[in-house]
Amino acid sequence: MFLNVGPAHPATHGVIQIRTELDGEIVRKADVEIGYLHRAFEKHCEEATYTQCFPYSDRLNYVSPLISNFGFAAAVETLMDLQVPERCNYIRVILSEISRLTDHLTCIGASAMELGAFSVFLYMVKAREWLYELIESVTGARLTISYGRVGGVKADLPEGFEKECRAALKKTREVLKEVDELLTGNRIFYDRMRGVGVISASDAIAYGITGPFLRSTGEAYDVRKAFPYFVYDRFEFDVPVGEHGDNYSRYLVRMEEMQQAIRIIEQALDSLPEGPTNVDPEGEIIEPDLMSDLGKYGKTSGLLKNEVLIPPTLQGSEKRYHDRVAAPSKEAWLPPKEQVYSNIEALMNHFKIIMLGHGLRPPEGEVYFPVEGANGELGFYIVSDGTDRPWRVRCHPPCFPIMAALGSILEGDQMADIVPTFGSVNMIAGELDR
Amino acid sequence: MEIDFQGSLQTGFFTSRMDKMLGWARKYSIFQYPFVTACCGMEYMSTACSHYDIDRFGAGLPRFSPRQADVLFVVGTISQKLAPVLVQIYEQMCAPKWVVAFGVCTCTGGFYDNYATVTGIDHIVPVDIYIPGCPPRPETVLEGLMLLQKKMQNQKQEI
Amino acid sequence: MEANITLQKIQENFENDVIEVHSRFQQDTVVLASSSLLQVATFLKEDPELQYNYLMDLTAVDYWKRKPRFEVVYHFLSVANSFRLRLKVPVAEPEPKVDTLTSLWPGANWYEREVYDMFGIQFTGHPDLRRILLYPEFEGHPLRKDYPIKRRQPLIGPKH
């Protein structure tokens, strides 16, 4: 019998079509069709300047957008040979791990819901909500954050972030404990997950699968350990591995990874460096209108050193902390608005970066930069031709190889097993189809 | 006093009362079909779960079969490959039906104006409520839902 | 530096096929003639010192107006040694064509379909070369530089 699952099927969170060939309840052949969310990410990036690519990269993996943001930023930085400040790297690590948490929470919550454990879903989304609020306090948005920048991040952490973050993590831990009690030993859950959707380590490697999906088979490859980026090499954390390569192992790996993510964040918060700041600029702060008046009367002496006070709404945060989170390079970083309004160098600098055809211009060349996304290795391959627009941006989506293998994983399992297996893939259509 | 039944039907008194009552009944028992494709789905989840609790508005039960649903939530970008599916789902729904465009991608296409996406679902299905935002915050969604309820209450009801 | 043995070994073994070798940005890159792609890939995978067990990524770049026009780009990873290697194979118009790697890595299947879909590059020996992200009626290959981003498809019509 032939049966068609999707593209609009209740249990597929994300649009995908699986054409199955059934023999009774057993799936004999499964043909996976993707591409229902192709939004031309790569083509759009070719049309945009480097900075304009960030909003598109948010929408790649919309469950953990910060990771793709930073991945793209880091790729361009490698191309430009930029060093970002210590503090910025720490912020990137902290926010990446928060993103990983939200991703795994959603994944486990949704797949538990599909197996009937609806309360787990509610608990997990509740925890995710706390983390979203945290992210919102830093970036100004809940989901589509556009917080990464080439050479830094958009703004420094807000005041009191550390306290809020620790509190949210503590509450999240409690939720994890609760979920652990509800699911891990749950007979129904166990029976539906154990021994279902099995893949061997060698198959996983042949398909190019990385991330929790690979680690559930016993392979411990993790980009954060193998090719440490940002400052991941300074933290202690374990890479959890599973044994069986089935859905249950993947569930356990994800649960443990969340604990490790919390561990990393807490270490990073402990050692978050202050770094150089220019909180005390020379000269007093004056109102913008006042400044132009003074200039009109020819009283220009000392104006250069002055900073204009601008309302925080213009940028969403206090920009005078910029030095802590931005690379010192004038080629990459927009000068703080206060300076743009008050001195000519900063104005010119701003102009150069914003003007069409000037902008951020990495040298000719190509780089591939991998980061550990929530689903596995997320790589950005960028080809620059020396202009202000990338010649080619390629995103290596971690769930693409998993989806390629999905057809063969499903074969031999029962029809009802499609749902938990597909849930444990954690397919994110945005990054799969781009 | 004798009621001129025929006459009141002609003047519309009776039917308008009926409209009101049906509207009142319908607006508090919204069975929605979430057609979730992309990032907006995350905010849809947040709205539906306990934190924002869409159940307060009588829309707590998503139905995953178009035949049982009366409000179609189109959540997320619709690509041209997916468009026929959306149209089919819309056609399968029984009247009366309403469509909510959730997120700017479904309203106008947003910044995805390219060879692969549908720039606004109103090209292919009629839309009742547009909820802008990329993604809309849960509060916006709730406001959109209330607008929809208003519309349901005040419109002419099909029976 | 350990990582450089890959480049050395490739140069030694495939002297005539290597067009260029460099490690800009500390990323080892080999440009290779397309005829020997399969041999080099097999060598990379099976050589006991290298053990490139992963085909991490496979994509293409359209260098419009440059000859040869396309380049198919492979990223390999060796987990055991923590090596990465980029292999680039130039392909010329009018019939861009390379050998498929599906026999070595089944994961190459979908990547190659994507490259075919987006660039129209043919993979000889591929078991199932059809469009993957777009639909069969789609005309043209959108990631080619001569495909404008807003071109509408005949099936869709100009309005949408």
Ligand code: SF4
């Ligand atoms: S409106 Fe924005 S958040 Fe919603 S689907 Fe479109 S791009 Fe994603």
